[in-house]
Amino acid sequence: MASPVVSPLFARLPASKLTNWAGNFEYSTESLYPANSVEQVCEFVKTQNKLKVLGTRHCFNKIADSTSHLLSLKAMDEVVGLDPDVHTVTVAAGMTYGQLSPYLHSKGLALHNLASLPHISVAGSCSTATHGSGDKNGNLATAVSALEIVTADGDVITLSRQKDREKFSGAVVGLGALGVVTKTTLDIQPTFMMRQYVYENLPLDQVKDHFEAIESSAYSVSLFTDWQKRRFNEVWIKSRIEEGRAFKATPDFFGAKPATRNLHPIAELSAENCTEQMGVPGPWYERLPHFRMGFTPSAGKELQSEYFVPRQHAVEAILAVERMRDQVSPHLLISEIRTIAADDLWMSPCYKQPCATIHFTWKQDWPAVRKLLPVIEKELAPFKARPHWGKLFTTPPAELKSIYEKLPAFIELCKTYDPQGKFRNEFLNTNIFSS
Numbered sequence: 001m002a003s004p005v006v007s008p009l010f011a012r013l014p015a016s017k018l019t020n021w022a023g024n025f026e027y028s029t030e031s032l033y034p035a036n037s038v039e040q041v042c043e044f045v046k047t048q049n050k051l052k053v054l055g056t057r058h059c060f061n062k063i064a065d066s067t068s069h070l071l072s073l074k075a076m077d078e079v080v081g082l083d084p085d086v087h088t089v090t091v092a093a094g095m096t097y098g099q100l101s102p103y104l105h106s107k108g109l110a111l112h113n114l115a116s117l118p119h120i121s122v123a124g125s126c127s128t129a130t131h132g133s134g135d136k137n138g139n140l141a142t143a144v145s146a147l148e149i150v151t152a153d154g155d156v157i158t159l160s161r162q163k164d165r166e167k168f169s170g171a172v173v174g175l176g177a178l179g180v181v182t183k184t185t186l187d188i189q190p191t192f193m194m195r196q197y198v199y200e201n202l203p204l205d206q207v208k209d210h211f212e213a214i215e216s217s218a219y220s221v222s223l224f225t226d227w228q229k230r231r232f233n234e235v236w237i238k239s240r241i242e243e244g245r246a247f248k249a250t251p252d253f254f255g256a257k258p259a260t261r262n263l264h265p266i267a268e269l270s271a272e273n274c275t276e277q278m279g280v281p282g283p284w285y286e287r288l289p290h291f292r293m294g295f296t297p298s299a300g301k302e303l304q305s306e307y308f309v310p311r312q313h314a315v316e317a318i319l320a321v322e323r324m325r326d327q328v329s330p331h332l333l334i335s336e337i338r339t340i341a342a343d344d345l346w347m348s349p350c351y352k353q354p355c356a357t358i359h360f361t362w363k364q365d366w367p368a369v370r371k372l373l374p375v376i377e378k379e380l381a382p383f384k385a386r387p388h389w390g391k392l393f394t395t396p397p398a399e400l401k402s403i404y405e406k407l408p409a410f411i412e413l414c415k416t417y418d419p420q421g422k423f424r425n426e427f428l429n430t431n432i433f434s435s
């Protein structure tokens with residue numbers, strides 16, 4: 001421990017080894033400092049040579065790891081400002097979407113989109129460009145309009161979309177490399193109601209011929225498949241209940257048939273942890289995620305990988321994965337296809353390009369998945385597929401460099417705020433700073 005100022009708090013070690021949410025990864029240190037204020041964050045950062053911030057630990061790879069110290073802002077989970085006139089809310093770094101969303105709804109307000117689950121922190125999610133689905137919806141980080149960051153020397157800076165255009169675009173999807181995000185300001189809009197419909201057995205040929213029409217049929221659309229039988233097992237359609245925008249639930253959706261009960265994306269699992277379906281109206285935050293707060297999301301014991309392909313290559317990329325079905329299926333729990341609008345955030349996989357994502361929820365067998373990922377990545381390489389920063393990938397750093405045109409500028413930006421590499425770890429050194 002470097003400083004007597006923080007040592008009494010710092011000494012709180014977790015009872016058992018600290019792991020990520022999925023339990024597939026054990027952090028390399030047990031030194032976890034729980035900060036309660038921006039002042040404590042500044043003091044801690046000043047006195048450490050190396051550290052990483054932990055969010056809600058939902059990443060599947062080593063992006064949040066540290067061999068020195070971890071900093072948790074979990075206790076700093078309050079709304080620090082709400083300005084309905086300029087349509088923004090400012091939250092402290094420990095706040096999750098699950099905490100923020102009902103609060104906003106109670107004030108008649110909403111966010112533009114959510115990921116598959118609400119359990120994740122706003123700061124950690126935006127740092128990795130976490131996304132939901134929807135042709136016109138940017139990833140969650142596109143809602144960020146300002147950030148408060150504690151930089152490596154312990155100074156507090158703010159960056160805003162309005163005042164710091166370039167730096168701001170570089171900092172929002174910051175991969176935890178610029179410093180400690182202590183506050184995030186997000187764009188908000190009037191609250192809205194939604195209905196969720198699920199269809200079963202969408203033929204692959206329909207996706208091939210009508211991908212655009214299927215994906216643009218509602219506010220947010222997700223296709224789930226196990227890559228068997230040339231069909232998508234389930235289509236999840238999330239529709240805003242608004243004049244002229246609502247999805248018309250017909251008995252046939254491109255050959256798929258309406259589900260007759262709530263379903264889990266993996267149909268054999270209970271739908272108890274899933275958001276309400278069958279067209280039942282509900283607030284945005286209880287329909288946009290697939291999984292409900294208060295329940296374990298997804299399958300639990302799993303691994304995840306996801307690749308973003310430029311929208312114009314979506315069908316070709318889907319067909320390329322489908323051809324690998326015999327290799328993929330034995331290790332797969334389920335795959336999901338979503339779409340995301342383009343943005344101007346440097347390290348976002350959707351930088352300047354609308355994307356479709358091909359997601360894999362794997363059985364928790366890392367040796368098998370590790371062998372398979374390069375095979376999938378090779379097939380998706382012609383489409384310049386970008387891996388999700390928070391999920392498992394083996395894309396070589398040189399490849400990452402060639403598909404992120406803003407990577408050199410991002411490295412320079414990181415050096416401005418963290419010249420000695422205090423916030424770097426093995427993941428960042430390998431994937432970002434080795435180029």
Ligand SMILES: Cc1cc2nc3c(=O)[nH]c(=O)nc-3n(C[C@H](O)[C@H](O)[C@H](O)COP(=O)(O)OP(=O)(O)OC[C@H]3O[C@@H](n4cnc5c(N)ncnc54)[C@H](O)[C@@H]3O)c2cc1C
Pocket residue numbers: 021022052053054055056057058059060063064073093115116117120121122123124125126127128129130131132175176177179180181182297298388389390391
């Ligand atoms: C069941 C499940 C479902 C998921 N669904 C989706 C989905 O629908 N869409 C999607 O895109 N992703 C999804 N993910 C991935 C996940 O949401 C993201 O990777 C996200 O980053 C997790 O946020 P976190 O706070 O848990 O991050 P952590 O794993 O705790 O940290 C991630 C990164 O953010 C940094 N960080 C965290 N807080 C701060 C801070 N205050 N200041 C600076 N840096 C910080 C960390 O240092 C690290 O680099 C899912 C994951 C799980 C486990």
